[in-house]
Amino acid sequence: MYNYSITPHGLVLLVISEVTIPLKHRTLPFFLALYIINIGEGGHRPCIQTFAADQFGDHLPSEKATKRSFFNWWYLGIVLAGTTATLIVPYVQGKYGWGWGYGISGVVVAVALVVFLAGKSTYRQEAPVGSSVTKVAQVVVAAFKKQRLSHENRFQLCLIEAGESSQAMTRNLAHTNQFRFLDKAAFIDEIDMSLDKKDSWRLSTVNQVKPVKILFRLIPIWLSCLMFTVVIAQIHTLYTKQASTLNRTIWSNNHELQPASFQVITGLTILAAVPIYERLLIPTAKHLTGNPFGITMLQRIGCGIFFSILTMMISALVESKRVRIATQHGLIDRPKTTLPMSVWWLVPQYVLMGISDVFTIVGLQELFYDQVPEEMRSMGAAAYLSIVGVGNFISSALISLVQVITAKHGDEWLKGDNLNKAHLDYFYWLLACLSGLSLVFYVPLAKGFIYKKLQSDGEVMII
Structure with a gap:
């Protein structure tokens, strides 16, 4: 991002x-x-x-x-x-x-x-509706307490409780058979029947169970997109280190760009790509697919993951060329010497990073807003942002792990003091492979994903 x-x-x-x-x-x-x-x-x-x-x-x-x-x-x-x-x-x-x-x-x-x-x-x-986190926790705890309860030995379902408005019922979520173990949170057993007052940590309504199912449905998507955020984390770290070794002079030898300034290329790419996506790609996709929105949110995210794989492949190839030039000019042991290679060789990987951002980041924002219940949309936004945060932690942990493993074999991939003697291209290929695995994991999840639907008027819910 x-x-x-x-x-x-x-x-x-x-x-x-x-x-x-x-x-x-x-x-x-x-x-x-x-x-x-x-x-x-x-x-x-x-x-x-x-x-x-x-x-x-x-x-x-x-x-x-x-x-x-x-x-x-x-x-x-x-x-x-x-x-x-x-x-x-x-x-x-x-x-x-x-x-x-x-x-x-x-x-x-x-x-x-x-x-x-x-x-x-x-x-x-929107009117405040209480803590969404507490409501989710209550459903999970209630389902766990009744995990041994089967469909046969329950008395009935807790369909509605005092305080649920008729307006909320008109926008009732349609029931799904996914995560059926959560349905047990709405099963009324002997203990519930004996209580004078409903215990929210033992019994939930059917309407309270449905939103939790939606959140559980998004967890696999959340996990499968972590590798994407690991890839985009490199733009602020390793990409900048690459740029610092290359010739960055423009217009005259007296003016040199700062290595971190090249992150602007990704921003400029996004500024150009969003209008193109909105005004050209979406209308074309509408014509080809018949979908009123062009492509689905999950298809958009998948396209971005694919572009992130392509980004790492291009980055690895450019890094291999950078090391070859350093070797040819005898600069392997001179890390502070600027290589006779233009920094503009890095432009394709910055551009591809911006394109992948436009697809996946915006797609994730829309998915985690649209596919959570209305009262949990802030939680959905927080879940989307946590992908980025956790991805950055994983990136740091992965770099440390690669350093430890490769150092034991005497050939460090990520030498901090001399990038010319490192194998940054190997690390980029590793990220490309891991991203490929995440895409393989993501595709069946996306195909099997059931989008949120509202229950039609008069529709009978069957569990």
Whole structure:
């Protein structure tokens, strides 16, 4: 995923950086500011996208169709802001100081907050429905307590309880036979019959069980997409290390681009690809498939995973060429010497990374918004974001594991001090193979996935 992070703690760091304070006294406020932004991001990111999508009503066909395009343009706006920040903020920091860079970021977020609050009276807001996490936990615990209960020795189903509105019933989810063990949470047994008051940790309604089934249905998809986020994590680490060894001069020998600046190529690719996808690929796909949305959300995610495999293959081939040039010019043992190879050789892998982002990241955003119950959409957004977070942890763990294993055999793949003597291309091939396995795992899951459906009026539920 294209990484974006405008720092609301910028003003705090501006003050810290501009005042002469001993290092030991600067460390605590600095990390405190970082922790504050992490807490803010954790509450902000899962909610803001869901809140924005909720402004389009599902009950109006025109707005429901527009919502499918919303996720494309939403991501386009994020990438546009991230690309602009990547170009402007580092320049300001390098020319005028880090304090100015952080200060600009803080002011921008403050202005955004004012604009957001100015429109408060115009927003559609869903009524609070309580903790979704607690409701899910209650269904799972109730099903576990009744795991020995069979269909024959139950008395009846708990269909509805006091407090469930008729409006909620009109948008009742259709029943599925997947994860039937969860149905036992709604079975009424002797203990339930003996209680004066319903125990929510022993008995759930059928309507409470159905949303949990939907969440369980998404878990395999979540797992199968982890490898994709491992691949995109390389854009901020190993790609930058590659760029640092290549010739980055442009226009004249006096001007050299920073290695991290090439991440902008991925952002620019996304800015170009989203309109093409929206205005060209979707209409073409509609004509070919007959699907009113062009392709399904899961097909879109699968396309992105395929492009991520292709990205790693191209990255491996370019890295092999880089090492060959280093060998031919006798620069293997001179890691700080710029190789006579243009950094623009890396452009294809940055571009492919952007294309895979447009397919998979936007597809995941839409899937985890659309396929969870309405009252759990913030949880769905958090689940999507957790794929990215866990993928980054797996990437770090995989790099450490590869280092340990290859070091034992005397031929390290990822030498930190000399990339010319490393085997970064081997690591890229490894990621391509692992991504291929994840795609093999993903395809049958996607084919067997049952999309969320609402129960029709008058339809009889059979368990």
